[in-house]
Amino acid sequence: MVSKTRKQWSKRKRIVIGSLGVLSLIYIAVILWHTFKPLPQGVSYDGELHKTDAVDFITDLTYAQDQKGKDMVHENHIFDAVNTMIKEADDFVVVDFFSFDGYYDEKVDFPKIADTLSTTLANKKRENPNMPVVFITDPLNRGYGSYENEWFKKMRDAGVEIVYTDLDQLRDSIPIYSGIHRTFFQWFDIGGKGWIANATASEAPKMTIASYMTLLNIKANHRKVVVTDKEAMVTSSNPHDASGFHGNIALKVTGPIINDILEAEEAVSLFSGGPELPRAKVEESDGEYEVQYVTEKKILDALLADLAITEKGDKIWLGMFFIAKRDIVNALIDAANRGVEVNMILDPNENSFGQQKSGLPNRPVVQEMVEDTKGKINVRWYNTVIGQYHAKAIWIQTDDQTVISSGSGNYTDRTLDNYNLESNMRVVAPNDSEFVGEMEDYFERIWNNEDAMYTVDKEEFQDDFTWWQRWIYTLQKSIKVTTY
Template sequence: MVRKKKKPWSKRKRIVVGSLCAFAVVYIAVMLWHTYKPLPEGVSFKGDIHNTDSVEMITDLTYAQDQEGTGMVHENHIFEEVYNMIEEAEDFVVVDFFLVDGYYDEKEDFPKIADTLSSTLAQKKIDHPDMPIVFITDPLNKGYGSFESKWFKKMREAGVEIVYTDLDPLRDSTPVYSGIYRTFFQWFDFGGEGWIANAMASEAPKMTVASYLTLLNVKANHRKAVVTEKEAMVTSSNPHDASGFHGNIALKVTGPILNDILKSEEAVSLFSGGPKLPRVDTKESNGQYQVQYLTEKKILDALLEDLAATKKGDKIWLGMFFVAKRDIVNALIDAANRGVEVNMILDPNENSFGQEKSGLPNRPVVQEMVEDTKGKLNIRWYNTVIGQYHTKAIWIQSDEHTIISSGSSNYTERTLDDYNLENNLKVVAPNDSELVIQMETYFERLWNNEDAMYTVELEEFQDGFTWWQRWIYTLQKFTKVTTY
């Protein structure tokens, strides 16, 4: 039998195959480089440990008197304290907030946080024209170049220095898309005014194609901090009106740690084309609290070390919006299995600004954690009648002390693997200190529904868990195509 000779590839076919191979090589190279490239100087920051006698916990809570949502109560304190800090500043004000927006479609009378904050800062600059006032923020707040919001325009015209974070030097957390974006889309400026509806709200300024292509990279300066020469606050809350009824926690500190926060914020300002930031003339003290400023992956490193050190009889309280970071999930499972009391209050991921959500990532993660601990791990869902349980705090107590870590960072890869910009305060406190008693009172109040319906049983939302949620969650983990 005579075998037929294969026809040689045509020139056109060779060009097509060669071009596809060349594209694949470039795409993979670009994707790998921007996933693992060196971080800008000052990112992933670990500050020194300082002592202070002043650490204050401030909370926002929205809750109902019953599970049906009647008798809504809003206890909002965080931004009232932010306004006070700005008004009392004498030398400078530095703020860094991810989301500053007053647009929303929901039919709720939300607090006017964006307008109040921008007006307070603008008036401060008008009253004190020589005072440095710097607002570092995410480019989300200018539609990634599509517009200037009225809140930032007000501050800019008053003389406040606005620094939109340059996200390009940061690593890409969605490499499958970002490889294509970096290779092709980033080089094209489609120009013109925005014409595509803004995903934030129907009345928000429209966006361009180029802005949406940038948005799909899903990367951010997600930090939330306020610093003056007197004190600093690190919080989980955004000055976003539709977030005004979220549950959040803030920690306010004084002392030399302020310079660590300013140093870290200055790094972001400088690589984004902004100014150097001032410093505070302050001395170390012998206060009862040990405080440390951590950003990005340094938050994860410290947390894993603290969780690994827990032993039988210790106690962990966790209040969190998103839990998905594999290292932390495993550490919590291991802690529960060796006899640590682990209590978690989680957002059910049921809604986001009026839009129904699928329960990802918390519900499939919770299902796994319950199975792997055989029910040893205790979980309650926050009763989110309005808003979200947006808190990002952990409280680890042993016989020796209590460790608290709280700030902007969810427990996800995007927030803790040196992709987003994030910030937390870590506090080591005596068990009988005012701060520890205050935080324990907070968690016990929510856990036990002491004066309202704050939390509900695990089955309230977990009974609706389906196999496809775990399948989608697994696929998202593998492809890194997520919004959390």
Template sequence: MDRKKIKEWSMRRRVLTIIACLFVLVYIGIVLYHTYKPLPEGISHDGTLYRTDNVEMLTDLTFSQDRSKDGMQHELQIFDEVFSMIDRAEEFVVADFFLYNGFYDEKEDFPELARTLTDRLAEKKEENPDMPVILITDPVNNGYGSYKSEEIRRLEEAGVEVVVTALDPLRDSTPVYSGIYRILFQWWGEEGKGWLPNPMAEDAPEMTVRSYLKLLNVKANHRKVVATEEGVLVNSGNPHDASGWHGNVAFKADGPVINDVLKAEEAVSRYSGGPEEFPRTEGEENPDGQYGVQYLTERPILDHLLEDIGKAGEGDEVWLGMFYLAKRDVLSALVEAAERGARVRIILDPNENAFGNKKTGLPNMPVAEELIEDSEGRIEIRFYNAVIGQYHTKLVYVKDGGETYISSGAANMTERALDDYNLESNLRIEAPADSPLAKKLDAYFKRLWDNEDALYTLEAEEKLDGFSQAQRVVYGLQKLLKLTTY
């Protein structure tokens, strides 16, 4: 090869090296910025603690007397109350729900939650044209831009204000992928004629490649809350038909906390292009109320949770009922509480089923092993006997002497939920240990832990014996690379 060709090849290689280095620098810069960038105004809401005498716990449970579907029973309270709140509303309805559709493949007769919610909201607006009726939801329900769901279409026709949450302004929880997405793919948009199968169900509308590329960012408005002038209901359940038999918990409260919810939801609407001003209620605080209630979203959920678990010591109790448990700060706090002498008991979903599809047990299986080992057996764990559906509850209950601290709502104990990535919603409650609410929580956990009238929970060892080393390796890689769906 002559000198001229060598020089040309050297020059080309140098140019390619410079381009590659520039790409890497731009990629790293984008990853860092979108992982730590400022949040939209009003996100990560740390609400005021208000006093009230009116806090109600509602539960959904699906259970069997054995490990089969034979004789399966359902106790469903939550969405009956959601629908009743909408029916009784006279001034406004504001709702924010993550999964909101009727798509599923399973051959089960699930409750028609999506259709019923649509009926209630549409009828309320049609009967009261001047009343603000607002639904905020996640773009998963319109295939990330591939189509408009029948539920959303009908609500809009009825005059309901539907706000599909803008996810791009939120921080990136899967930075390894999202950096590539932002450089190469986000400019394409999502609309067009879909041809790829919808992961929600076979008969759901098909999706475009561009929508799939957006889906892989794994970002969400994961909130689940309803507010009217009567009160707020903060929930772990979705108005999604195939979620209708999940185990869930909700808490309902009244008073000024309603306005905190409206303020937090207004922030999502404003940055997503929806209404910029939400209604407010004139409900007054009862300063002598026996309960303290506080609306929290995103990171403040974790901050208060760690503080509350940190109060538990010798003779105290910590209960968790949880769908996903993986946040390292929470795991450490639980181990430390057990070391201080608190009795820590946890009921986990086995993470083996997602709408009829088999899952691998991540993250709860390896996390359960870690907690038992790190606490030297002090932490007690049982897995819910999920014969169908999931134990989808997100509930933490700390008993510290004569006081109790409760955190419940949409937030799983994971980085995506608690580190300002997803939009989340929890109600934090302070209650006397001898209050009706605390007694109801005691009865709820005792019923499940002791299998009082059905086979609700199973010994941890029964589930962990079948968990493979390969799955542990996958879990380790997921933690390292942040390539998870939880």
């Protein structure tokens, strides 16, 4: 009898171990496939270089007259330009924005960006019912399936075509969690009305458990693009009210690059079940600037090539929200060590929408860069009394030319290793051109605090740097569990 019982237990044990082994193999296979699977056609795009006569440099700046936030000033121009572009379009409007809503808890009178832009787009469609007006966006803006926010409803009711990006088609940037989600959690979406408080704001619609499970994959269509038949804009700014006082940069151009951007946006629309997109009637022309549209890892490839040719005496300005991508960090360290002047204006990663942050990733990365260059890299922190320094721009000047890359792409693995969808404009310009001068004036103004307290010394935030910040940063990078 005892022998029979032991045999039964042994059999059950083998079944349990075998089942766990099969599940483990499935889990590992899911991780490997969704980390390295082929990208959807048209993702990671690099367009041709096109000549144009003008590149418009547009900024949003919020700053204080002193470090404590006295006499706040808001210079917001980007969404004024966006709304004007839409109103002046004759044939079509295509926009792609990551975060788009008016929910927030902070007791601040933020600009009504979402309401203004949604009204502009809705009115454009009502006035021109046969005109294609397409809004491509991230499912964040519907709570990953929990609701439709009021701004998208307004546009949809007017006939604007809303395309929510199918993030499942993209690779997974947090494989440890996403493997579990794809293997188990995704099959238990039972629908129903949301009942869990929204993480973005207490007044935002509630979410379901399934939506939260999807959110934890931390993947996104992070692009920020506006295209009409006349011109195109690539920006670092979101039409999100609570982001209304962030520091941001936008580049606006005309010419055949419009159709390159439409081609790349059409790829996202099609793999997400959306429509084919129109094209602009534009021809190649002459001009002093060369412009190129690059997305995802092509942003990184172009940037590393541009950094590699810098020599002693050249100059780099960097304005960045997150910097952590190892290839770029090493390239900037190498440039500084061979005599390139490298000036970085960074967000201190001190707060996010009123919530205290740990300083990751920028502070441990800055500590490393300063150490590895023996202080040759110059760093100032943006004085984020309110909002964030949300720009993602680099300015690289050699004897021959200046190259600028600006848009939605932070310098992180998630951004530049073909996980998120990202969009940048790359511009090759003469050193003595107006655009190059305008952009350097912008950086000089902020660096030198010419008319306000824009930036503070590196030591202002770096003096309280601790070993645990570098340890946590290293751990997060090694296991790929980060929010940046």
